[in-house]
Amino acid sequence: MTTKIRMTTPLVEMDGDEMTRIIWKMLKQTLIEPYVDLRTEYYDLGLEHRNETNDEVTVAAAHATRRLGVAVKCATVTPNAQRVEEYKLKEMWKSPNGTIRAILDGTVFRVPILVDCIEPFVRTWKKPITLARHAYGDIYRDVEMYIPGKGRAELVFTDGKGGETRLVVHDFEGSGVLLGMHNLDESIANFARACFRFALDMRQDLWFSTKDTISKKYDHRFKDIFAEIFESEYREKFEASRIEYFYTLIDDAVARAVRSEGGFIWACKNYDGDVMSDMVASAFGSLAMMSSVLVSPDGKYEYEAAHGTVTRHYYEHLKGNPTSTNPMATLFAWTGALRKRGELDGLADLAAFADRLERSSLRTIEEGVMTRDLGILSTHPSKKIVGSEEFLREIRLRLEKSGEAGRSCR
Known part of the structure; x- marks a missing residue:
């Protein structure tokens, strides 16, 4: 049996919601754990657990990222009023991404994942x-307020000496809404x-x-x-x-x-x-073909998919119906985090594995095997539309053959 690639420092692993949570587990089991002695510090950012912890788990995950330097995050639900009712939430919790970004105070770089045939x-x-x-x-x-009726809204700043600066925002004649941001x-x-x-x-x-x-x-x-x-x-x-x-x-x-x-x-x-x-x-081409990394001013990295939790596919999955959810952005979140961990820890084989996994995933699409969203767009002459699990298995086949020649789009 081939020796697994070692890691010396854990990644911060932030699990998520709905269909991406299903893909997350599937992807790890198929493409990472067979090859890497994976070390993570796990945080469950699924909506139910955020609700149980009064969202303290999100704050803890962000501070763990500051401590360990590299994180990988699954897509999560930011609840609206309908979600509050559906999940029986204590309150309408804020965006996990917003919380994490505020604590890390960085810049998000998002780059499209380009392949031949699309x-x-x-x-x-x-x-x-x-x-x-x-x-x-x-x-x-932001801070928001519903205005029930007639009245004046003002923007007020009180300085450190108690002095005030006031600006009229609006004189309301009836109900409305108000927002303040900084x-x-x-x-x-x-x-x-x-x-x-x-x-x-x-x-x-x-x-x-x-x-x-x-x-x-x-x-x-x-x-x-x-x-x-x-x-x-x-x-x-x-x-x-x-x-x-x-x-x-x-x-x-x-x-x-x-x-x-x-x-x-x-x-x-x-x-x-x-x-x-x-x-x-x-x-x-597709929202599922966009990589995303948050980089903090002091060099901490959080990798994630740029898209949401694919709710429609999740409801179909719960009914037992097959789905063809594109896992590419989630895969590139994992490869980005593994590569960065390898670079920071001096583990060239870990970084090289991330490169090979990305190339294998791109080659899978370029050889005509793809999920339904890409099949609609692809110009490949003999494309094969597969479900998420089969797509990951096809990537694994090419990963294990990595080194063979590859593009057959033209």
Whole structure:
């Protein structure tokens, strides 16, 4: 029997919800545990356990990531009113991703997973577009209020000496809603530096977009901090690398992106990045084909799939019906975490295994074996649509034969 690849430091493993939780276990058993002496510090972020622990398990998982340096996370449910009733929750718990990102205060980098035989919906796109998403603040740390009737809403800041600054938000004549959100100069600066460093590492142009013409204080602060840091710390490095940084309004960035050939990094505020990464992933083919990593300012890494818990497939699974859920983004979360663990711990064979597993998964699709979502898009002349479990077994076959030649799309 082949000796398993050793690990010296555990990964933080955050389990999740619904169909991705099923895929998570299946993927580990089929593609990782037979080859790696897997060491993890396990946290169950399934909605039931979050409810039992009053969501303390999410905070504990985030602090474990700070301690161990590398985490891998399954997709989780962020409950709405319907979910509160369905799962009998004590309250409408916040987004686990929002909680983790607030504690780590990093930047989320999302990159499409490209394969032959699947052409982007935007015909000009030839290269991947990387989304860099700020991971702190905005609506993910907001305070909200329902306004029942007539009255005045004010924004009030009390400084350390007791002085007050007040701004009228709105004079309500009837019912409505109110939202307050914030951000921090330090976090914005960390975001800017992470984007500039990533652009230099990738040798790709960096775009940054907000809506400062409308948000003349909030969004303009982002624009100013990016500009100050670029001029003082990065302009000469960018010029030496022959890459460009520029700022533009987000509506202009969208228009530019659609007309481009790709191959650049697009930095966005938290919510903008959430929306734009889904748009880019879908336009390249599938939400299930987008890798995602959160990088903190002090070099901690949390890898996850960029998509949700695939609820529709989960309900079919509960009925005993077969499903064809695409596990690629979850697989790339695991390979990203294993590779980084190998790099940080000096375990070349662990990092090499992650590379081989990724290549085997891509080759599986390029040889015509794929889940239903990709089958709809693929131009392969003899594609074979399979369920999730069979797809993972097909990857394992190629993993065990890794080294053989491979592409048959053309």
